Every structure is written in structure tokens, then in C-alpha cells.
Amino acid sequence: MSAVNVDVEREGRGGWKQDPAGVQSNILAVATSEFSANGLSGARIDEIAAKTRTSKRMIYYYFGDKDGLYRRVLEEAYRKVREGERQLDLDHLPPVEALTRLVEFTFDHHSSHPDFIRLVMIENIHHGAYLAQSDLIGSLNAGAIEKLETICRRGKEEGLFREDVEPLELHWQISALSFFNVSNSATFSRIFGDHLYSASGQETLRRHVVEMVLRFALKASP
Structure with a gap:
């Protein structure tokens, strides 16, 4: 199992696996604030992850990379x-x-x-x-x-x-x-x-x- 999938499983045990839409909505809400405040180049995935209820790996799992999240x-x-x-x-x-x-x-x-x-x-x-x-x-x-x-x-x-x-x-x-x-x-x-x-x-x-x-x-x- 890949590291990303392991991370998804771990977060699932905390309840998030049953609500992927909620995870993504939370990430998008935080990312919207970060991108609008700091621009594409100034926003940081680490900072976005720190303000969400999930992890950096989950952001990559759902959105691929920073460009994908911004899009x-x-x-x-x-x-x-x-x-x-x-x-x-x-x-x-x-x-x-x-x-x-x-x-x-x-x-x-x-x-x-x-x-x-x-x-x-x-x-x-x-x-x-x-x-x-x-x-x-x-x-x-x-x-x-x-x-x-x-x-x-x-x-x-x-x-x-x-x-x-x-x-x-x-x-x-x-x-x-x-x-x-x-x-x-x-x-x-x-x-x-x-x-x-x-x-x-x-x-x-x-x-x-x-x-x-x-x-x-x-x-x-x-």
C-alpha cells in the first residue's frame, strides 16, 4: 500500500474516511482564503494543511498538487x-x-x-x-x-x-x-x-x- 493510501486509511479511522466530501470542502475553504490572501506563488500547502482538519498528504491525494488545488x-x-x-x-x-x-x-x-x-x-x-x-x-x-x-x-x-x-x-x-x-x-x-x-x-x-x-x-x- 502506498504512503498516501496508508495516510488515507489512518485518517479514515478518525472518521474522515466516511466523509470525503467534507474533507474536500474543508480543504477548499481554507485554500480559498490562503490563495486569495497570498496568491498562487505565495500560498503554501504546509500552511493550508495546518489550518485544515486533515493532512498535507490528503490534500495531495484529492487534488494532486498545488496547481490542481488552485484550479x-x-x-x-x-x-x-x-x-x-x-x-x-x-x-x-x-x-x-x-x-x-x-x-x-x-x-x-x-x-x-x-x-x-x-x-x-x-x-x-x-x-x-x-x-x-x-x-x-x-x-x-x-x-x-x-x-x-x-x-x-x-x-x-x-x-x-x-x-x-x-x-x-x-x-x-x-x-x-x-x-x-x-x-x-x-x-x-x-x-x-x-x-x-x-x-x-x-x-x-x-x-x-x-x-x-x-x-x-x-x-x-x-
């Missing part, structure tokens, strides 16, 4: 945001309300998940190399565009949306407005003060982001 962290981060979008059940809402709900969700998700924003920033430093290795992330994000395609199609059919509104561009705009709010919060508030990052400031920004996106998408009033 899974990215996949899980994107899976969560797309699952949140799916739960909005937008197909059963009128197009304007559906677009409003999607913008509100994106703003709220990014605001409450700064780790996700930092992971995306880190992956941009790596020129999207690990995203390119994941078929799962590609399919998840294709679904996000398909959702906007449906909203835009219905909005155009009902004579509410401009005919030249493109779902991909709309996704870019929603993402950009919601992303900057988190990615540049430290520098923006340091330079201009933290008023916009108070509870009332964030509520105002959220409302105005929705208004900006709707003004872009909707036909002008006659």
Missing part, C-alpha cells in the same frame, strides 16, 4: 456564483425585473465575497492560464451569457430593450461595475474617503448600478 478553488468560486444566479429563477420574471435582479445579485455577491474578486485578480496576473485548463469554468460562464441572451431576447420581443443590446457586452458592464466596487475599494477609499463604502453609500451605489444598466438596455422613452 479546484477557482472552479468552486465560479460554481458558487453561477449557482446563485441559477437560483434567481429569472426565466419566470418579466425581462426588466429579471435584469434588475441579476444586477442586484451580482453587486451583492461580489460585495460579500471579496475572496472571489481577489482570486479573479490573481488569475488575471497569470493571464487566465488556469481558467483555460478548466472545461468546467468554461461551461459555467457560458451559462451566464446564455441567461442574459434569454433576458435580452425577451426584452426585445416585448419592445422594451434596444435592438443593439448585446448580452456579452451587458455582462461585461454588470461585471465591471460590481467588480471595481470591491477590487479597488482600498485605493479608492484611501484617496477619496470611505463614504461610498458605508452601508448607505453601498446601498446608493447598488441602486445606481442597476439604474445605469437599465438605462443602457432599455429603449429611450419617446
